Amino acid sequence: MQRQLANMKQSLFDQGYLDEQFIQLEELQDDTNPNFVEEVVTLYYRDSVRLIQNIENALDKNPLDFAKLDSHMHQFKGSSSSIGARKVKIECTQFREYCRAGNGEGCKRTFQQVKKEYATLKKKLEAYFQFARQAGPVEKACRPK
């Protein structure tokens, strides 16, 4: 099971969903904080709901306030970067480019991509952590359920 877990993780990196920062977070895990990465990721997804809503609201305004959009996205991009969410971060960067160019349509289009990558990663990480809990340390796996 540990090998399957390692493979799962490897493919997340190979497919570009995660970057080096995720590994940095894993290195902060130890016996005293064995679920640190999952805690940070959970916090990210919880906190992001608010950040994403801010962007949605700002995109609904007419005319668009690009400075505000950029500022909201800066916050969301920062958090995404902190957990190693590579594809999400890439879309965020694109969004900010459109903000700076004052391209509203570009922003709206890219934001759909941001949300798509965000949702995809969430599913993959949920599966990963769930599997990690099942795989666990060898002793746990032997205990009857």
Place this chain on the structure above:
Amino acid sequence: MAVDEMGSNCSSSGAQELHVLAVDDSLVDRKVIERLLKISCCKVTAVESGSRALQYLGLDGERSSVEFDELKVNLIMTDYSMPGMTGFELLKKIKGSSRLREIPVVIMSSENVLARIDRCLEEGAEEFLVKPVKLSDVERLRDFILRGEDKNKTEITRKRKTHDDSFSPPSASSPSSHKCDHPLSPISVSAVPHQRLPKRPKLMLATN
């Protein structure tokens, strides 16, 4: 695993524990920086804004200086882009305070903008770290600050022993004494030049 060794080192090494005040409006980043600092054997106080930071440091006039000494902060790490007061504004307020200006301030930012970096360093920031901050950044910072603190203690002891007239008290120091060249208090000036943190490497390592 390396992290376990670090954890046990905190208690067994007997080294002084730095107290770091971390300022960041991002919940996620606060959690990460807190962990980075704890693993590096630092005490952490994490706050969400510049105004909270000033409150904690007693700069809002409510805390007496006696209380402040008991909660001595050895290092302030602040995010640059924050709503309300930016990290840069916080830096200016700290460096503008005769009581707090000796505390090293490090700016963290996800944006690698040269003008911003220069501005912060000019204003007296110790270092400018590009986010996401790594464990190696924190450890390097900690070691640098610890060396400075040790030198401070040595110099103060020497001053008391010899009553050397060439050591002038820090109270009359001019603002220019707090540029990059003299990141620590005037008392430890002689120790500093060899120990300056490299301020530019981050530019080359950062990816966009």
